[in-house]
Amino acid sequence: MSIRMLKTLLAVADHRTFSAAADAVAVTHAAVSQQMRTLEAEMQVALFDRSGRTPQLTPVGRAIVTKAREVVKAYDNIVPSVLGDVGLQGEILLGAIPTSLTGLAPLSIALLRKTYPDIRVHVQPGLTTPLLLQIERGSIDAAIVSRPAVLANGIGFLDVAHEPLQLIAAQETKSDDYLELLREMPFIRFSRDAVVGNTIETWLQSKNIKVNEMMELEGLEAISSMVLANLGISIVPTQSVKQFSTLPLKRIPLPDGAPVRKLGLAFNKDSPRKRLIEEIHTALLEAVKIGVFQPQSFSADEQK
Template identity: 25%
Template sequence: MEIRQLEYFVAVADEKNFGRAANRLHVVQSAVSAGIQTLERDLATSLFDRRGKRTELTDAGEALLPRARRALDAMRDARDAVSEVSGGLSGTLRVGTLTSIPLVDIPAVLGEFHRQHPGVKLVTGGTPSGSAGLVASLLEHRLDLAFVSLPAVPPVGIDVTLLGRAPLMVALPHGHRLANRPHVTLHDLADEDFVDLPPGFGNRELVDRAFSAAGLSRRVALEITDIGTAVQYVQYGLGVSVLPEFLLNETPGVTVVRIDGDLPWWSVGVASASNRALGSAGKALLEIIQQAVLHGSGHSCA
């Protein structure tokens, strides 16, 4: 059994497809197929049930997967140790990102990391389901770190380093019937058309839960993927939006009103899987991110 064979095995298990696994590993599909066949021959068992276009783990494959991940993590740690002694980090660091992260200048942070650790290959990407999708990728060990917006208590198996938090306020277009009030309730807003992110994104989950806890439903008329642009849609009368306070600084044509009640605070952090020790490259990037937020490289909030 070779480490490369385990890398092939984990990639196919994650992707559920030999072709996608080969693309992820930057090798030809025949190499992945041959590696898996050799591994199955060495273990005298089938690891995958190949039916149609989808490839599923057998019971033996399910038993091997967590042990294969641990073996690859141990190999990564061994490489880290040697790299640190020899004067520089190496390997690949996979980072999940959201479309907009108001507290952090992501290009600047990643640029600084690359300047300090040029031997580490950075791979970044998002998901169409926002923080929920990033959490799933962390739990599957497809990512090492991810920027997420999650509830105060993160999902089981996820550790979060908080970067910032802010209260939720409602943005109303100029001339709205509620714009002259000093504060509103969720009941006041229940019949409005909302601008918000798709399901799975942190802001959407927080607001949906708040309405549900109050025994109310709401109508999201316009879904966007960049929280930083939501207030602009409000500005042009396309709906109202409940957003973190620091995104709502004096936009022309928009009135910001406080919401009464015990609403959760919006937060953003860097998440990792609890059952997988963060490697040296991940720790180095996390330190750079924390320093950037501490010294005001992004927006600040309480």
Template identity: 30%
Template sequence: MQNRDLTTLTTIAATGSFRETAERLNMTLSAVSMQMKSLEATLGGALFDRRSRPPALTPLGRAAVTAAAEVLSAEDRLRRLARPGAGLSGDFRLGLVASAGPRLLPGFLVHVTTALPAARFTFRTGLSEVLEQDVASGAVDAAVVTATGVPPGGLRHRVLATDRLVLAVPRGLSPDAPFLHFAPSTGIGKLIARALAERPDLSARPRIVLDHVQTIRACLRENVGATILPEVDLHGLSAICEALPVSRDLVLVIRAGAPLDAHAAQLADLLTG
């Protein structure tokens, strides 16, 4: 079965005439007839009632026209995806650190369908070092992570935002209250550890390791402990905040030469726009 046979079938259905179909498709009448007989043999049933003039579609023929139109429409979509100048096309997997989702995803989802109509995105959250490894291995196509230095070989970083780190201490917090340290093995966790090393008053406190920013925020609201986080993650809290001389870069990481690499600037604009 050839798609050209399906084109001929749908054209016959539209015109109601083998002869007009032959003229439209620049074919001979006998070629149109032979194509339809071949299609009937492939499908194992009559598509036309040839006792009438012109031949009328049978119930099988009407169903075949509907199915053929769906096949030809899918073929057209495939051709449009791959045509030169089509822009970014395909299904892409985007990773994000959990704290970046509420900040970046709503605006991205509002604008991406208009800006990149041939691209579809699915999302997953994770820790920075895991997501960066996933980009390197091809498990995800790009990710938003905290940068901790020069990207590993084969990856590129594009800065989306620079956030200063802030010490947050609830009012009236006991001197013995713990320090709430976000996942020390992650990108942001390592930056927090660096800032913590410069503060003996904090590093002497008992330490509780947590891997969810929202859990740390809940603990701050209940005066459970102090923490260091990017300022953007502390909005709305009544804790006493002190800006620190340390900042984190939130970056878009993409494999060099991957399909998204050529569209990195546009993708970054959609994430930050």
């Protein structure tokens, strides 16, 4: 048995098929199949039920996957745990919600690598709920997410920023009354698959505000572009790290009591990479302190 085989087993568990796992670990489908048969022979158990078109993990296989995650995490942490700060190097898989990808994520990663140049950050975009599931499965190390109402017991959460919701409208919109705009203008909805989309919908219902929904989109950039074209208005979070060049839109604050998006870094409480996760959190807080993403410089002193 080898760590490589265990990592392939985890890839199969996470990606559901041998073909998808092969792509994830950069080997052929035949190599994945051979590794799994070798693993079964060495362990003398059936990891997969092969009676259907797609092999499925057996109950024993699922139990072994759980233990394999612990073994792989411990293996990956051998050098960092011995070297301390010197071990802050290598690869980390960081999830990030779409709204963080144009400001907060790139600035914080740049700040992190300025301090620890040997760290390689691989970014996995996604919405909060799928990213939290990936953390639980061990597919990613941590993720920049919106805090949901409930977190699984094994998930830790470090606050990064509180982002008030605001109404955005085209500059040519005459009214500045948020209630009038919501009732009369077409509404471009933030995806309800996102935590912030559900937060917005809950607030609208609590205020008995009925909107004329025109479309439902996932990304802040897409929503902002539609609003810029005067196709409707929307409610979005105020970005804690703004882009250097922002679209010329009206940005109207919502009244007191309106919800705030809580942005933070989620991670597995049993992660062996807590030291690195702490450094990522520090970089995120520094990025929020800077407040604006200016690609030409990542020095806090130069961006103030």
